[in-house]
Amino acid sequence: MAGAGVREYKRRIRxxxxxxxxxxxxxxxxxxxxxxxxxxxxSSRPYTETLTGTLARLAGVAYDVTHPLLEKREDILKIGYIxxxxxxxxxxxxxxxxxxxxxxxxxxxxxxxxxxxxxVGRKGRDFFRKRGGVDAEFVNLGDKVNYADAKEIADYVIxxxxxxxxxxVYLIYAxxxxxxxxxxTITKILPLETPTEEETEEHYVDYLYEPSAEEILxxxxxxxxxxxxxxxxxxxxxSEHGATMTAMGNATQNAGEIIDNLTLxxxxxxxxxxTDEILDIVGGAExxxxxxx
Amino acid sequence: MADNTFMLEIVTPExxxxxxxxxxxxxxxxxxxxxxxxxxxxxVAALKIGVLRYKDPVGDEYRIAISGGFVEVVDNVARxxxxxxxxxxxxxxxxxxxxxxxxxxxLSQRDDNIxxxxxxxxxxxxxxxxxxxGEKVD
Numbered sequence: 001m002a003g004a005g006v007r008e009y010k011r012r013i014r015x016x017x018x019x020x021x022x023x024x025x026x027x028x029x030x031x032x033x034x035x036x037x038x039x040x041x042x043s044s045r046p047y048t049e050t051l052t053g054t055l056a057r058l059a060g061v062a063y064d065v066t067h068p069l070l071e072k073r074e075d076i077l078k079i080g081y082i083x084x085x086x087x088x089x090x091x092x093x094x095x096x097x098x099x100x101x102x103x104x105x106x107x108x109x110x111x112x113x114x115x116x117x118x119x120v121g122r123k124g125r126d127f128f129r130k131r132g133g134v135d136a137e138f139v140n141l142g143d144k145v146n147y148a149d150a151k152e153i154a155d156y157v158i159x160x161x162x163x164x165x166x167x168x169v170y171l172i173y174a175x176x177x178x179x180x181x182x183x184x185t186i187t188k189i190l191p192l193e194t195p196t197e198e199e200t201e202e203h204y205v206d207y208l209y210e211p212s213a214e215e216i217l218x219x220x221x222x223x224x225x226x227x228x229x230x231x232x233x234x235x236x237x238x239s240e241h242g243a244t245m246t247a248m249g250n251a252t253q254n255a256g257e258i259i260d261n262l263t264l265x266x267x268x269x270x271x272x273x274x275t276d277e278i279l280d281i282v283g284g285a286e287x288x289x290x291x292x293x
Numbered sequence: 294m295a296d297n298t299f300m301l302e303i304v305t306p307e308x309x310x311x312x313x314x315x316x317x318x319x320x321x322x323x324x325x326x327x328x329x330x331x332x333x334x335x336x337v338a339a340l341k342i343g344v345l346r347y348k349d350p351v352g353d354e355y356r357i358a359i360s361g362g363f364v365e366v367v368d369n370v371a372r373x374x375x376x377x378x379x380x381x382x383x384x385x386x387x388x389x390x391x392x393x394x395x396x397x398x399x400l401s402q403r404d405d406n407i408x409x410x411x412x413x414x415x416x417x418x419x420x421x422x423x424x425x426x427g428e429k430v431d
Contacts, residue, residue, distance in 0.1 A: 040307070050365070054337065147376065151376065207335045207365075209336075209337050210323075210336065211339065213337075215339065216337060223362070
């Protein structure tokens, strides 16, 4: 009789403890993956920086160059949104925040235009599938962000832009600040705005260009789009693991609190049961004493 | 720094593949191959898919397969930016051969479902990789 309540609590505590172990392990895995994602982001920096720097210099020399990717359109009919989310859940509000930014951006655009979603990551795809569908999807890309995947997305977007299926393209991803903070960000990637560089007299170098500054600039533009997308995917991946880490850390803490509460209640129940039993015994002894008289 | 060398850096989005002093480098520019020695004039050149060769300070020659990009030479630093780059000695010849044959097969079948420019690029890339690996290619 007395053991029944206590046993029930014991069972529940054990179950919460199991969950806690899982969330703790997931937090540690996320921390390791975060480190790896950061290292990858770090090793992509020399490429991105050199490409951006050269492009800025080329744009300064070849300022009158024209290319479809650089041209602002007069008639804008459809806007593309590249939405970078995660494939898996259990990462707190990570995906929700990104998707909210997309829906508010679409709602607040005010031009009442058609929008095309290019979903990178399963969560974003599933979300938009229920709301009018996606134009293209790139899912199950794994934890290792590949440049080849970024290039494929860039090729798709550039192609759609050049065929006038899309007239403007935005990129939405979570910028990684630190493991606790990820900021959903939206940037316009097409039409392309070439990076600019303030060139001071002393840094000025007179380069030879082969074949010509214009032609090099034109071949670099698609690569620049790919590198911007690649960078966003790397940031997104780091943010995802950061968010998972925080979410799982909180879950572990919550589990600890539940265990503490349950233990407290269990002890109270046990105490009450013991008190009951003592009362029973005392009562019984009393009754015997009275009966013996 | 020896007085006849310059710094060669080969940078891809995923890593810095190579960063060492070299004596000499030949890069596959879109307008034909060109060589770089120490004290080259500042230059930016577009590169095509092909093989980049360099000589290390000892005089040994190495090859790297690159998939286009550009090279920037300034102050005795030659920085090559390519979307992919691979050391010749690390290239899996069997795989490169297989992908060359696949690309050739695609190009020979006149099928509308095949993206020609893509297959052509893939053929060029596998040829560059085979050349970099030291295979004879016709």
